[in-house]
Amino acid sequence: xxxVWPIGGGKGGSGKSFLTGSLGMILAKEGYRTLLxxxxxxxxxxxxxxxxxxxPMSLSDFIRKNCxxxxxxxxxxPTPNLFLISGAMNTLDIANLANEQKLKIIRHITKLPFDYxxxxxxxxxxxxxxxxxxxxxxxxxxxxxxxxxIENIYRLIRSVYFRKIRQxxxxxxxxxLAREAEEQNRHAxxxxxxxxxHVIRELDPEKGMILERALRAFEFKLIVNQxxxxxxxxxxxxxxxxxxxxxxxxxxxxxxxxxxxxVHNAVCKTTPFIDLYPYTQTALDLxxxxxxxxxxxxxxxESARLVWNESS
Amino acid sequence: xxxxxxxxxxxxxxPSQNKTLYELLDVAVDASPYEIRRAYEEAHExxxxxxxxxxxxxxxxxxxxxxxxxxxxxxxxxxxRSRSAYDQELISQGRMDEGQQYRDKTKISIPxxxxxxxxxxxxxxIHADSAAVEDPxxxxxxxxxxxxxxxxxIIRGKKGISLEHISxxxxxxMAALQAIEEDRFDVLPPxxxxxxxxxxxxxxxxxDPDHLAQAYLKHMDECKGTPL
Numbered sequence: 001x002x003x004v005w006p007i008g009g010g011k012g013g014s015g016k017s018f019l020t021g022s023l024g025m026i027l028a029k030e031g032y033r034t035l036l037x038x039x040x041x042x043x044x045x046x047x048x049x050x051x052x053x054x055x056p057m058s059l060s061d062f063i064r065k066n067c068x069x070x071x072x073x074x075x076x077x078p079t080p081n082l083f084l085i086s087g088a089m090n091t092l093d094i095a096n097l098a099n100e101q102k103l104k105i106i107r108h109i110t111k112l113p114f115d116y117x118x119x120x121x122x123x124x125x126x127x128x129x130x131x132x133x134x135x136x137x138x139x140x141x142x143x144x145x146x147x148x149x150i151e152n153i154y155r156l157i158r159s160v161y162f163r164k165i166r167q168x169x170x171x172x173x174x175x176x177l178a179r180e181a182e183e184q185n186r187h188a189x190x191x192x193x194x195x196x197x198h199v200i201r202e203l204d205p206e207k208g209m210i211l212e213r214a215l216r217a218f219e220f221k222l223i224v225n226q227x228x229x230x231x232x233x234x235x236x237x238x239x240x241x242x243x244x245x246x247x248x249x250x251x252x253x254x255x256x257x258x259x260x261x262x263v264h265n266a267v268c269k270t271t272p273f274i275d276l277y278p279y280t281q282t283a284l285d286l287x288x289x290x291x292x293x294x295x296x297x298x299x300x301x302e303s304a305r306l307v308w309n310e311s312s
Numbered sequence: 313x314x315x316x317x318x319x320x321x322x323x324x325x326x327p328s329q330n331k332t333l334y335e336l337l338d339v340a341v342d343a344s345p346y347e348i349r350r351a352y353e354e355a356h357e358x359x360x361x362x363x364x365x366x367x368x369x370x371x372x373x374x375x376x377x378x379x380x381x382x383x384x385x386x387x388x389x390x391x392x393r394s395r396s397a398y399d400q401e402l403i404s405q406g407r408m409d410e411g412q413q414y415r416d417k418t419k420i421s422i423p424x425x426x427x428x429x430x431x432x433x434x435x436x437x438i439h440a441d442s443a444a445v446e447d448p449x450x451x452x453x454x455x456x457x458x459x460x461x462x463x464x465x466i467i468r469g470k471k472g473i474s475l476e477h478i479s480x481x482x483x484x485x486m487a488a489l490q491a492i493e494e495d496r497f498d499v500l501p502p503x504x505x506x507x508x509x510x511x512x513x514x515x516x517x518x519x520d521p522d523h524l525a526q527a528y529l530k531h532m533d534e535c536k537g538t539p540l
Contacts, residue, residue, distance in 0.1 A: 151368035238358050238365025246369070 002035075002114045003297060005221075006133045009142035010152025012123035015225040016040075016142050018263060018273070019286070020120040021049035025274050026290045028082035032115040035074065037085045039105075039132050040122035042095030044087025048270050050077045055086035060094060062108075063101050070108035079272070083114070097128050106135050123152075125159040133160060134167075140221040140254070140293075143239070145231040150239065153222075161215065161247060165196060168214050169207065177203070194247050212248075219296070220251040223289055227256035254292045257285040332407060333385035333398065341399075342414045345390055352386040392416075454519060458534065459527040461495040464513070468493075471517050482512035489513065497532055506532070 007020045020036055027034040038046035038059070047055045057073045067073055074083050087094070097105075109117060121129050133139050133156075141157070143149045166174050177200060197215070201208030220243070224236040236253040243251045260282040266273035274283055334341050339351045358365050359378050370378065388394045395414070402408035450470050453463060468475070475493075479486045488509055491499045500506050507525050514521035 145364065147364055147367040150364060154367075154369050232364065235365050238363070241358060242366050242369055 002110070002112060002117050003138070004110060004117045004119065004136035005293075006039075006119040006121055006135055006139045007142060008121040008129060008133045008139060008156060009149070010123060010125065010156040011143070011149045014142050014144045014149050015257075016123075017046050017049055017120050018267075019140075019142055019223060019225060019257070019289075020118050021046060021272060022274055022286045023290055023293070024050070024082055024116075024118050025079055025272050026287055027116050027118075028079050029274075030290075031081065033081055033083075033113075035083045035085065035112060035114040035117045036077075037109060037117060037119045038087035039119050039129075041087060041090065041097060041128065042092075043122055044090060046120050047084060047086040047088045049267065049272065050079070050082065050084055051270055051272055052077050052084060052086065053270055055084070055088045058086045058089040059105070060087075060090040062105070063094070063097075064091070070105070071112060074112075095128075099127075102128055102131055106131065110135065125156050127163075130159055130163045134164065137217050138219045138221065138296075140223060141251075142223050142225050143236075144226040145224055145228075145235045150235075153239065157220070157243060157247065157249070160218075161194070161249070162196070164215060164218075165200070165211060168211050169200070173207075215249060218249050220249060221254050221293065221296070222251055223254045224256045226259040227285075228259045231256075252292070252296055254289040255285060257289060258282045332402060333389055336381060336385045337389065339389075341402075341408055341412050343389075344414060344416075345392075348386065348389050352382065352390075355382050454523070457527060458531040459524065460531050461493040461528075464524075464528065465493045467519070468517060473517060478513055478516040481516050482509075484509045484512055492528070495532075495535065497536060503529065503532075 005023075007016050007023075009016050017038075017040065024034045024036045036046055036050065038044040040046070041059075044058075047053065052075065055075050057067075057075055059073060061067050062070050062073050070085070073085055075086060076082075077084050109119070119132055119135065121132055123129075139160075141153055143153045169177070177196065180199070197208070197211060200211060222236055222240055227233070233256055236256060240251040240253045243249055258281045260277070260280055262277050262280065263273055263282065266276045269276065274286065277283055332341075334343070337348060337351045337355060339347055343351070356379070357363060359370075359375055359382065361375065366375070388398050399408060399413045403410050447470060450467065453459075453467060456463070468478075475486060475489050478484070479489055488500065491497075492506070492509060492513070507529060510525040510528050511521040514524040
């Protein structure tokens, strides 16, 4: 059974693809068979970050039924143990993925035989992004320590919360409930999905229980990216506290990843940052985040190597 | 059904509902004032107007409600009197067990030497039997030109004060006081120290220190001057 970690964050440019690529690379170098899936449909560039500028196949080949199974579109990257499902050659209309195609992709992804599968999601809170994010209960949120990014994190997490309620209840019951909630308070369905849960619990305790259990199953993670020296190092913990206290969802803070101008250099050279600058603070931060991530899974990252041999 | 939900919405669900002040501040029921202060500072940082951690999560009205609730919770818990009243209220509601309340376990340091108190403290002899003071034989003894160690012991016996008491009050070692009473001049420190000891001794017995010191030192000089 593979672990699926969707990586999302609401705002564009916060470093989702960079973190997906870097975490994947660290995991692969630790000996885990790791797959990266570029689900930033319509704006894919994970292949560039992992050093595969011209991938021969992409997710579209699977959607267009050129391939029988999703495993056929998996390509190798220059890093051993690291595999990629690219979005580079996707058709131009892929961003408007039909619901059944989306469900098919999700179904196939969870069946792939890998140790870890990282999903790189796009910005925004479209249904596609939300559903991909909910493929697994252990989604990772990426934010920068800026109000714009934090605002979008909260928006994304509320959307996930809202969609989970919607998925758990059947369509009809949900619509009735939402209408009623909206009548009482026009912000209820927009900004306060927690209010909705409260109403459900009052009206139908049994359904409320099921819903609460479904929501408690989430084990979100948070990474604060592009953290500069002058930023408050506790922002991540504060966000987790707000989420845990006011939405009653589990959220672990994995760590701050330092801002480094050289990330730009690495992207320009289409070379993985970890390989180009293995001794920077940012590389150490990434490793620490990965260690925390595995620790939560109950698999401590044992070796303390900074650089890996080509053979390993 | 509609009425119920209306009730819920009209209350504007805030996190404070059905929470004790301790839960509101995220502290244990037996938290120390220091912990309460820290928890309040942290919570304030989280919900403050310019806080980035909760940016856009709350509407301005919600934020103000939360902040005022936190403040009033803090003000109740930081004051020991209002806190114990609140604890009693919780106990009577059955939401807190008796004996869980915070107790100040801070140890108060005890000074090793209580000099100030020594000076202020009245001599124990004042409280001693007043009959002893008027004892004619004692008065006669006190007016003698020289006083031996044995004389001192007799005076002390009549006053009913133990050597330990004098030692405790004057901070003079027992050994030194015993040597004075037994006339063992060879173990005593130089004359000037002995004079100090004698004055403390006299003070403890509530008799004239200068006279006692003089009389005993005269006796000491006589003994030392005469080769045995």
